[in-house]
Amino acid sequence: MSYRRTTDFLLHDWLEVSSLQSRARFADHNRETFDAVLDMCEKLAAEKFAPFNRLADTEEPWFDGEKVHLPAASHAAAKAYAESGMLAAAQDYELGGMQLPCVVEMAANSFFSKAGIGIGGGGMLTSGNANLLMAHGTPLQQQVFAANEFGGRFSGTMCLSEPQAGSSLSDVVTRAVPDGADFEAEPLGPRYRLRGNKMWISNGEHELTENIIHLVLAKIPGPDGKLVPGTRGISLFIVPKKLVGTDGQLTGERNDVALAGLNHKLGYRGIPNTLLNFGEGKFPVRGSAGAIGYLVGKSGxxxxxxxxxxxxxxxxxxxxxxxxxxxxxxxxxxxxxxxxxxRPMGPSGKDATLxxxxxxxxxxxxxxxxxxxxxxxxxxxxxxxxxxxxxxxxxxxxxxxxxxxxxxxxxxxxxxxxxxxxxxxxxxxxxxxxxxxxxxxxxxxxxxxxxxxxxxxxxxTHGIQALDLLGRKVVMDGGKGLQLLASRINATIERALALPDFAEQGNTLAATLAQVGAATKAAWATGNPEEALANATPYLQAFGHLVLGWIWLDVALCAQARAATLDHALLQGKLAACRFFFRHELPRVGAWLQVVTRRDDTCRTMDEAWF
Structure with missing residues (x-):
């Protein structure tokens, strides 16, 4: 069953994306335009990405002391992707975008991830970087930085983690201090000097584009010169590799951002993963050390x-x-x-002559x-x-x-x-x-x-997502989000129970939803976060299987309703996969939730000396 047939079914039969054309933003679109974008991306991925997926894995990026080198195929793929317009696919026409729905943009980009994720992963970062600036940047920041990222002249990164902090962003120590008495008069935003180190920065250094726009988290010291503890003191800065004028053109000045080294990874080898030093003085700019950065939004x-x-x-x-x-x-x-x-197993066993x-x-x-x-x-x-x-x-x-x-x-x-x-x-x-x-x-x-x-x-990480789910999402606003999700799941269950062929799955999903609901209450029964969250990861696994059971049942109901028009193999494949998930996978939920419901303390009370 081809991937494209499945994608078309999900988009057009299940999600009914053509209905979006009734909205002003998507009024110029219809199934024909959506299919044309998918056709283009499928072809481009097959020609520029898939043939070089192994090459990007075996010919890792390397640094000669001045430049990071990538295979010619990576340059060709990045150029072709930028020229396709997909970097700005969801943006306004005025920005060179297509005003595509996010769901169609995601489906189109999936072809590149499947063909060669180690080649095409940079596009997601650049689009995400530019999208953030469209939401929080000033009009000039959008014009100078975001527009050039959407156009493919510049690429973008996100710089959060630090060697000593990892995922603990409250422990970020990169500093940003005002750059001169007139720092607030800079047209591109209040100008600061940044000093610090950032780790695990994908596409942090390369020659694929004219410039790299780093979005960097850093802390502005208080009046006493000390950094504010926790996440409240964190601000966001645009730190370009090469300085840019208000006209969007390079000034010819290199910013004080230096590559400290490349990380050699298990996978994703085609994408340079870097350790960057900001403001170490390797590239003094405008007479002093410190990388120049422009504040995005408000400080803190x-x-x-x-x-x-x-x-x-x-x-x-x-x-x-x-x-x-x-x-x-x-x-x-x-x-x-x-x-x-x-050989096939017959009534008398296997026949070696067959x-x-x-x-x-x-x-x-x-x-x-x-x-x-x-x-x-x-x-x-x-x-x-x-x-x-x-x-x-x-x-x-x-x-x-x-x-x-x-x-x-x-x-x-x-x-x-x-x-x-x-x-x-x-x-x-x-x-x-x-x-x-x-x-x-x-x-x-x-x-x-x-x-x-x-x-x-x-x-x-997986553990962080688990803490977010059980520690924040299911209890926020008195559990309104969980109640909303449960109502959507119950609506699918009701549709299933009305059809004899789906009654088994409907009843199984209802029981699973009840299990997750009871475990959520039990986890928080004492109100002690340490007890509740000790088993957050098995809770995440159980919750995820509940959600996927719901998704599969909803998809299967849609496939059955479209039986008269769907390809027989596609229909039966969806129904069989749904049955498999319900019979082989959903039974795992009960085992995962046992430790959650009991607030099991095995992991929480394990003494480090006992290891």
Whole structure:
């Protein structure tokens, strides 16, 4: 079953994206224009990305002391992507954008993630960087920096983590001090000098574009010269690699941003991952050390601004994880159809005189393929659903928009974490289907696993997403978000119970929803956060499986309703994947929730000396 057929079904049959054209922002669009964008991206990914995915993995970026070198294919792919207009796909026409719905933009970008995520991952960062500036930057910052990022002249990064702090942003120590008495008169925004180090910066140094625009979190010292503890003191700054005038042209001055080194990673090897030093004096600018940065928004509100980019990035990370899983699924499916091994089991056992059969005919191989299909197609549906919520939040009627925004808040930890865990498992199963060959570089599945392993870590680790879900999302506003999600799940359950063929799944999902609700209350029964959150990760796993069960049932109901017009194999494939998920996966939820409900203290009370 081709990926494109599944995508078309989810977009047009399930999410009914053509209905968006009734809204003013998307009035120029219809199915024909949406399909044209998908056609373009599918073709571009097949020509400029997929053939060089292995090359980008084996020819890692290297630094000669002055420049970071990448293969010519990476330059060609970045150029082709910029020229396609996809960097500005969702932006206004006035910015050179297409005013595409987010859900169509995400679907179009999925082709690049599947074809070569180690080549195309930079586009997400650049678009996210520019989108943040469109939300929080001044008109001139938008014109000088964001517009040139959308046009492909500049690329963008996000600089949060520091070597000593990691994910603990409250411990950021990069400093930003006013640059002269007239620092507030700078047209590009209040001008500061930054000093500090940033770690794990994807695309932090390269020659793919004219300039790199870093968005940097730093703290402005108080009157006593000390940094404000915690996250309240964090501000956000635009720090360009090369200084830019108000006309958007390079001034010829190099900013005081220096590459300290490249990180050599398990996967995602085609994207330079860097340690950057800001203001160390290697490139003194305008007579002194300190990287010049321009304040975005208000001082002390940097984290709020940055989360605009991070939340968008978390959905994109989930989609990237999904597509790596999907690429492995397609590869193992093709292998299973071609690889002869074993013979059919007859009433008297196996007959060695018969020819071997393709391994796809063995039940256990079908199990592994069905698991991959249920993980990857379910995750794809989840990501596109979340992107559709973004469109609703931006362009829907006020009440619908508010509900969409709240539901998106609830689902973002799942949209990032669930595909990162289970599509990685899909990659592991793809290796297993290949047998010993899967463990070699003769086939691409080992690279897909290596690339995907990063996704449980970046943009908020699995544990951080778990704490966010159980510690904040399910209890915020008296549990309104959880109640809204439960109402949506119950609506799907009611539709299922009205159809005999789906009654089993409807009842199973209802029981699972009740389990999660009871566990949520039990976790917080004592009101002690330390007790409640000690088992947040199994709670996240259970909650994610609940959400995916809901997504799969909703997709299956849609497929059944469209049975008269759908391709028979596509329809039966969706129904079988739904059955598999309900019968093989949802039973895990009870085991995960046992420790949550009991507020089990095994991990919390483990003494470090006992290890």
């Amino acid at each position: 509100e940097g984290l709020r601004c940055m989360f605009h980019m991070m939340n968008e990035a978390r959905i994109a990370v989930g989609l990237g994880a999904t597509m790596l899983g999907y690429a492995g699924y397609e590869a193992s499916l093709a292998y299973a159809k071609d690889r002869p091994q074993g 020819p071997q059969i393709p391994i796809i005919r063995h039940a256990d191989v079908k199990r592994m393929l069905l698991a991959q299909k249920s993980y990857c197609e379910g995750a794809l549906a989840l990501e596109l659903y979340c992107a559709r919520l973004v469109d609703e939040a931006h362009t829907g009627a006020p009440d619908d928009a508010a509900q969409a925004a709240l539901l998106l808040e609830m689902l973002t930890p799942i949209a990032k974490s669930w595909p990162s865990e289970w599509c990685l498992e899909a990659n592991s199963l793809a290796i297993q289907v290949h047998g010993g060959y899967g463990y070699t570089r003769d086939f691409p599945v080992e690279q897909y696993w290596r690339d995907n392993r990063l996704n449980m870590i970046h943009e908020g």
